[in-house]
Amino acid sequence: MSWSGPGDGGSGRRGYHHGNLREALIDAALALIAAKGPAGFTVAEAARLAGVSPAAPYRHFRDAEALLAEVAVRGYDLFAERLAKAWNGGRPIPVRAFEDLGRAYLAFARDQPAYYAAMFDSHLAMETHPELQAAGDRAFAVLREAADQVAATVPKGRRPPSLMMALHIWSMAHGIASLFVREGPGRRKLPMAAEELLEAGVLLYLQSLGLAGGE
Amino acid sequence: MSWSGPGDGGSGRRGYHHGNLREALIDAALALIAAKGPAGFTVAEAARLAGVSPAAPYRHFRDAEALLAEVAVRGYDLFAERLAKAWNGGRPIPVRAFEDLGRAYLAFARDQPAYYAAMFDSHLAMETHPELQAAGDRAFAVLREAADQVAATVPKGRRPPSLMMALHIWSMAHGIASLFVREGPGRRKLPMAAEELLEAGVLLYLQSLGLAGGE
DNA sequence: TGTACATCAGTGAACGCGCGTTCACTGATGTAC
DNA sequence: TGTACATCAGTGAACGCGCGTTCACTGATGTAC
Numbered sequence: 017m018s019w020s021g022p023g024d025g026g027s028g029r030r031g032y033h034h035g036n037l038r039e040a041l042i043d044a045a046l047a048l049i050a051a052k053g054p055a056g057f058t059v060a061e062a063a064r065l066a067g068v069s070p071a072a073p074y075r076h077f078r079d080a081e082a083l084l085a086e087v088a089v090r091g092y093d094l095f096a097e098r099l100a101k102a103w104n105g106g107r108p109i110p111v112r113a114f115e116d117l118g119r120a121y122l123a124f125a126r127d128q129p130a131y132y133a134a135m136f137d138s139h140l141a142m143e144t145h146p147e148l149q150a151a152g153d154r155a156f157a158v159l160r161e162a163a164d165q166v167a168a169t170v171p172k173g174r175r176p177p178s179l180m181m182a183l184h185i186w187s188m189a190h191g192i193a194s195l196f197v198r199e200g201p202g203r204r205k206l207p208m209a210a211e212e213l214l215e216a217g218v219l220l221y222l223q224s225l226g227l228a229g230g231e
Numbered sequence: 232m233s234w235s236g237p238g239d240g241g242s243g244r245r246g247y248h249h250g251n252l253r254e255a256l257i258d259a260a261l262a263l264i265a266a267k268g269p270a271g272f273t274v275a276e277a278a279r280l281a282g283v284s285p286a287a288p289y290r291h292f293r294d295a296e297a298l299l300a301e302v303a304v305r306g307y308d309l310f311a312e313r314l315a316k317a318w319n320g321g322r323p324i325p326v327r328a329f330e331d332l333g334r335a336y337l338a339f340a341r342d343q344p345a346y347y348a349a350m351f352d353s354h355l356a357m358e359t360h361p362e363l364q365a366a367g368d369r370a371f372a373v374l375r376e377a378a379d380q381v382a383a384t385v386p387k388g389r390r391p392p393s394l395m396m397a398l399h400i401w402s403m404a405h406g407i408a409s410l411f412v413r414e415g416p417g418r419r420k421l422p423m424a425a426e427e428l429l430e431a432g433v434l435l436y437l438q439s440l441g442l443a444g445g446e
Numbered sequence: 447t448g449t450a451c452a453t454c455a456g457t458g459a460a461c462g463c464g465c466g467t468t469c470a471c472t473g474a475t476g477t478a479c
Numbered sequence: 480t481g482t483a484c485a486t487c488a489g490t491g492a493a494c495g496c497g498c499g500t501t502c503a504c505t506g507a508t509g510t511a512c
Contacts, residue, residue, distance in 0.1 A: 240483065245507085246485080246506090246507075247506050247507055248507060248508075273497080273498065274498080274500085275497070275498060275499075276497090276498095282507090285498090285499085285500085286501080286502090289500070289501085292510085294499080294500080295498095295499070295500095353507085
């Protein structure tokens with residue numbers, strides 16, 4: 017990792033060569049997306065933010081979309097990490113951990129709006145960016161695994177399809193995040209905390225499967 | 232409604248005056264949004280589509296955002312109409328009608344992608360567009376009313392807050408629509424019909440409230 | 447019925463802007479010997 | 480340890496583009512009398 021060498025504080029220039037431009041461009045893209053949405057990000061301005069000429073980014077990314085896709089991939093990786101941490105292998109109790117997972121979903125949308133927007137609002141085609149597809153799958157796999165484990169606590173006869181469970185929770189969490197959590201002009205007012213809304217939804221959902229919410 | 236006068240088929244020009252430019256611009260905006268997303272819509276291209284000079288739209292809309300907001304308002308109105316029709320006053324059975332409502336939600340996202348995008352993706356500030364806020368509220372009111380009525384079938388003691396019910400259903404439907412229904416590069420694959428996923432989700436949700444899904 | 451006139455909805459040219467991307471180039475880096 | 484050289488990561492100027500919006504204007508419409 018030559019870019020973390022001495023003399024470069026992470027954002028400064030060393031001279032003619034930037035030393036860490038790739039990372040600096042990704043940081044700049046995140047800042048721009050956070051400030052103006054994915055549509056507000058431009059290569060030219062990212063270069064400006066990084067203190068570099070408008071042509072420089074093309075040494076590191078094929079085009080604007082490639083840079084955006086890289087941001088989204090990193091976002092999915094961080095997302096997966098946060099979700100996995102919250103789920104914590106289903107400890108101490110699967111149902112409780114499942115609720116923590118939901119909270120972590122909303123927390124990510126709240127705390128990482130730029131990543132979230134790059135992942136879900138940038139309309140990047142999964143087909144043309146296989147790494148993106150893979151990263152997205154890794155994140156969903158955490159949800160899927162959690163649903164598996166929660167479903168396994170139900171007697172075999174009335175056990176719900178865990179894939180469906182995962183999709184339901186994902187959809188509700190994503191809907192709440194889109195409508196009520198994410199900052200920006202389009203955000204709707206909510207007469208309660210988004211986390212409460214999701215938690216109540218997950219609880220009711222699990223109840224319908226015969227799963228108690230408490231200890 | 233002078234714009235529906237004789238000699239104008241709805242898209243043709245009559246001469247120096249267009250005769251129906253306001254409507255034509257809205258149609259053009261819808262076509263552009265459908266083709267390229269809300270970010271792909273421009274005043275200049277809408278004018279071109281309507282067969283008019285780039286300055287003409289400014290006789291009818293203060294600026295680009297005003298045109299987009301008008302599209303969103305009409306979208307909400309149509310949305311409310313479709314939802315109300317599906318709900319049908321809760322007939323024949325509230326729970327069944329509630330499921331129809333959910334299906335209508337997804338159908339709208341599927342059949343009217345341009346309206347849906349203008350409503351939910353264009354990041355228009357509700358605060359600066361009161362008509363938009365009002366139209367959005369009218370649409371949500373349908374959902375709210377339906378939830379009220381469904382909740383009323385539960386014995387008073389264990390009756391859930393209908394506002395919360397409405398928000399849960401809205402969130403799940405919106406999440407499914409965003410992730411799996413809406414066309415475009417960002418759409419995810421789903422191993423079942425989106426309608427089935429939502430229906431199962433609504434059904435489970437209602438079960439947890441002690442409401443049977445059948446007759 | 448005819449005419450003067452106000453109003454309205456268009457025109458088209460122009461402005462300043464910022465973008466994505468390419469190109470020939472050049473300064474810095476690091477490696478082979 | 481020193482030097483020639485290949486490679487790499489930048490520069491900066493330029494291209495063509497399309498946009499939003501404004502402006503003075505003009506042709507069409509409709510109304511008062």
